[in-house]
Amino acid sequence: MSSAPYALERAVAISAVARASSVTARVFRLLVTKSSAAGATVTKSDASPVTVGDYAAQAVVNIVLGAHFPDDKIVGEEDAAELRKPESAALREQVVQLANEALSGSEQECPAQDSANKWGAEPLSEEKILAAIDRGNHEGGATGRMWALDPIDGTKGFLRGGQYAVCLALLVDGKVQVGAMGCPNLPLDPKDGLPKEGDAQSMDRKDLGAIFVAVKGQGARQRPMSSDKEEPIQMRALNADSLNTASFCESVEAGHSSHGTNKRIAELLNISAPSVRMDSQAKYASVARGDGDVYLRLPVGDGSYQEKIWDHASGYLLVHEAGGIVSDCRGRDLDFGQGRTLRNNRGVIAAPKDVHAEVIRAVGKALQEEGRGNL
Ligand SMILES: Nc1ncnc2c1ncn2[C@@H]1O[C@H](COP(=O)(O)OS(=O)(=O)O)[C@@H](OP(=O)(O)O)[C@H]1O
Ligand SMILES: [Mg+2]
Ligand SMILES: [Mg+2]
Ligand SMILES: [Mg+2]
Numbered sequence: 001m002s003s004a005p006y007a008l009e010r011a012v013a014i015s016a017v018a019r020a021s022s023v024t025a026r027v028f029r030l031l032v033t034k035s036s037a038a039g040a041t042v043t044k045s046d047a048s049p050v051t052v053g054d055y056a057a058q059a060v061v062n063i064v065l066g067a068h069f070p071d072d073k074i075v076g077e078e079d080a081a082e083l084r085k086p087e088s089a090a091l092r093e094q095v096v097q098l099a100n101e102a103l104s105g106s107e108q109e110c111p112a113q114d115s116a117n118k119w120g121a122e123p124l125s126e127e128k129i130l131a132a133i134d135r136g137n138h139e140g141g142a143t144g145r146m147w148a149l150d151p152i153d154g155t156k157g158f159l160r161g162g163q164y165a166v167c168l169a170l171l172v173d174g175k176v177q178v179g180a181m182g183c184p185n186l187p188l189d190p191k192d193g194l195p196k197e198g199d200a201q202s203m204d205r206k207d208l209g210a211i212f213v214a215v216k217g218q219g220a221r222q223r224p225m226s227s228d229k230e231e232p233i234q235m236r237a238l239n240a241d242s243l244n245t246a247s248f249c250e251s252v253e254a255g256h257s258s259h260g261t262n263k264r265i266a267e268l269l270n271i272s273a274p275s276v277r278m279d280s281q282a283k284y285a286s287v288a289r290g291d292g293d294v295y296l297r298l299p300v301g302d303g304s305y306q307e308k309i310w311d312h313a314s315g316y317l318l319v320h321e322a323g324g325i326v327s328d329c330r331g332r333d334l335d336f337g338q339g340r341t342l343r344n345n346r347g348v349i350a351a352p353k354d355v356h357a358e359v360i361r362a363v364g365k366a367l368q369e370e371g372r373g374n375l
Helices: 007-032 052-068 086-104 126-134 155-160 259-268 282-288 313-321 356-369
Strands: 041-043 049-051 073-076 145-153 165-172 175-187 208-215 220-224 231-233 248-250 294-297 324-327 348-352
Touching: 007 052, 007 086, 007 145, 007 165, 007 175, 007 208, 049 052, 049 155, 052 073, 052 086, 052 126, 052 145, 052 165, 086 126, 145 155, 165 313, 175 282, 175 313, 208 282, 208 313, 220 313, 248 259, 248 282, 259 356, 282 294, 282 313, 282 324, 313 324, 313 348, 324 356, 348 356
Parallel strands: 073 145, 248 294
Antiparallel strands: 041 049, 145 165, 165 175, 175 208, 208 220, 220 231, 294 348, 324 348
């Protein structure tokens, strides 16, 4: 029997992410492409979209986690308040049906040993599904075991048929110990190139769909969505002499990361390769396996946006275990023990370990030039 630390947590995280990824891919095929996205989407108070896919995926992950680790807390992005409203009846029904389909296991083979169907063979009631979504309401903090969950990270990318990720991480006393990330639209082999967004043929490519997994001290690995053939992954090792051959990986939306500042940082580091833009924590997975080298998420405006722990926890561990360092824009380690947000940090920079300090120096200089050296 395998006795590696966190072996069960790792297997359960993979299973949960695989099941949730099957829900999101199904939502895309059934709803988004049938131009009924409007009926499957709600706009949240911060104007960001949330879909039946986000809700159903959060329900599935929380139910799988609850069956194996009933005492663990969950810090999830979504809650069921909107779904409980009388006018959300149609949305609610879709969420319940999709979650039950994914949990019944008939949809796909799950890579981890979840065949015991610990949550029961019968479909779960509406109330059980809504309560499962609301289990993600924990406030976070620096003590105990808690899972950070983003059921669909990059919802805008998801809706466009671009990159998105199902992201799950276990934090113990504020430190990330296990990270799993499902990227249904990412090619297994980066050489095959990203699929063309929203193009039905590209999205049917058989080589799409990867799960990334890392346990602290045990390295980072990639596996196909529907098999357990794992391979280790590593960042490209860069040093001061080769840093100018790096490429940046950054957000699609300039509102989430300052593209102008990134351009100046490239100049300062003599980097000429075009930046790769993609939504979601797939950026972390990409740099962790060497498709790109440096993940830049520079604060926008006055820097008052507080990054959410579920937007970074699994990617943070993946990059660390693949030979990198992840910090904020001043070089401080990310502090996941402060609640639901990274309130002690501003921006996020991930880079191979031997060049991280050099990248941070360039980031500092670029921010200084903009009069934002105080961030
Ligand atoms: N103002 C601001 N600044 C920084 N980040 C923000 C901001 N607003 C939202 N978000 C979060 O960004 C998450 C998506 O990040 P991406 O890197 O995928 O952005 S992008 O779509 O490529 O622009 C997105 O995650 P999801 O909601 O899970 O999609 C948000 O949590
Ligand atoms: Mg969101
Ligand atoms: Mg997110
Ligand atoms: Mg999300």
